[in-house]
Amino acid sequence: MRSHILGKIELDQQRLKLDLDYLETVPVVQEEYDEFSNGYWKNIPLWNASGQADDRLYRDIEGGAVATEHTARTPYLSEIVTSVFNTAHLQMARTRNLKNAVVIPHRDFVELDRNADLYFRTFMVLEESPxxxxxxxxxxxxxxxxxxxxxxxASEHSAVNLSELSRQSLCVDFAFDGPFDEKEIFADPTVYSPGGEPEFVPRKPFTSETRDRILSLANVLERDNFRDVLFMLSKVHFLYEVHPAQTYTWLVDIAKATGDEKMVTKAEQIRAFAIDARALTDRFSLTSW
Ligand SMILES: [Fe+2]
Incomplete structure (x- = not known):
């Protein structure tokens, strides 16, 4: 895993609460890449390519990122973006929440122009959600x-919230035109303090018996629950010691066992879409046949 802790800030809980209360009032809408998640998944752009409050598409931008009207209602988080981070290379800053939901394993940036190493995504959770x-x-x-x-x-990753407890977060994206040092993203050099020990989540061993139980889902897989089975499979690697990309291996194998060629094709397509390559405008349906 190349993901790692860059540093830590103390959150001002009183100021944070005011921002979180506002974010809670922003309605849930159809998300870009809605096909990647189920349940409650809400992204709110604070800075983006256009400055439009409802523009949620992450893309390469010309010039600097533009503040949206949400920044006026989230003064604390907006201050964090501009005081902790160096906004010279800012692409997008958004809040992201996930409740009782899972994002299917995927790789990002595959639809964009730069080499994936020139994109730098930071992520900070704002609330305790065990x-x-x-x-x-x-x-x-x-x-x-x-x-x-x-x-x-840029490598296979995923997120889940197995509870209804809010897990609001701040995701700040940067992009560079050439080689860079990760500390360049900080305006405040005292925040940069890599080497922190993460809280790893213990998982159960993945055994052949576990795999057999998963593959027995072939007995229940149908076109009308294909999407549900994908999300069910996407949760397995959070609980068992297995690579997230296995999600698609199982889906393809289960689909093959049903003998339904359309399900096999869709399973292979969703794997290619999530992991391999997609065009910026590509969208994918899990429910139309
Ligand atoms: Fe992602």
């Missing part, structure tokens, strides 16, 4: 509030 986890390749961690993480979104 059953909200992040995975990156063979590791599952729980982010603690105030920890600023480099999230290696």
């Amino acid at each position: 059953r909200a986890y992040h995975s990156n390749e063979d590791t599952v961690v729980r982010f603690r509030p105030g920890e600023i993480w480099f999230l290696d979104a």
Whole structure:
């Protein structure tokens, strides 16, 4: 796992609460990449490519990121963006919440123009949510509030909140035109303090018996629960010691066992879409056949 802790800040709980209360009132809308998640998944742009409050698409931008009207209602988080981080290379800053939901394992930036190493995503959880986890390749961690993480979104990763407890977070993205040092993203050099020990999430061993139980889902898989089975499979690696990309291996194998070629094709397509390559405008349906 290349994801790691970059530093930590103390959150001012009183100021934070006012911002969180506002974010709670912003309605849930259809998200870009809604196909990647189920349940409650809410992204609110504070800075983005256009300055439009409802523009949630992460993309390469010309010039600097533009503040949206949400920044006026989130003064504390906006201050963190501009005082902790060096905004010279800012691409996007957004809050992201996930409740009783899972994001399917995927890789980001595959649809963008730069080499993936020139994108740098940071992620900071703002609230205690004991059953909200992040995975990156063979590791599952729980982010603690105030920890600023480099999230290696270019490799296989996923997120889940197994509870209804809010797990609001601040995701700040940077992009560079050439080689850079990760400390360049900070305006305040005292925040940069790498080497912190993450809170790893213990998982159960993944055995052949576990795999057999998963593959027996072929007995219940149908087109109308294909999406549910994908999300069910996406949770397995948070609980068992297995790579997140296995999610798609099982889905393809289960689909093959049903003998339904359309399900096999869709399973292979979703794997290619999430892990391999997609165009910026590509969208994918899990429910139309
Ligand atoms: Fe992602």
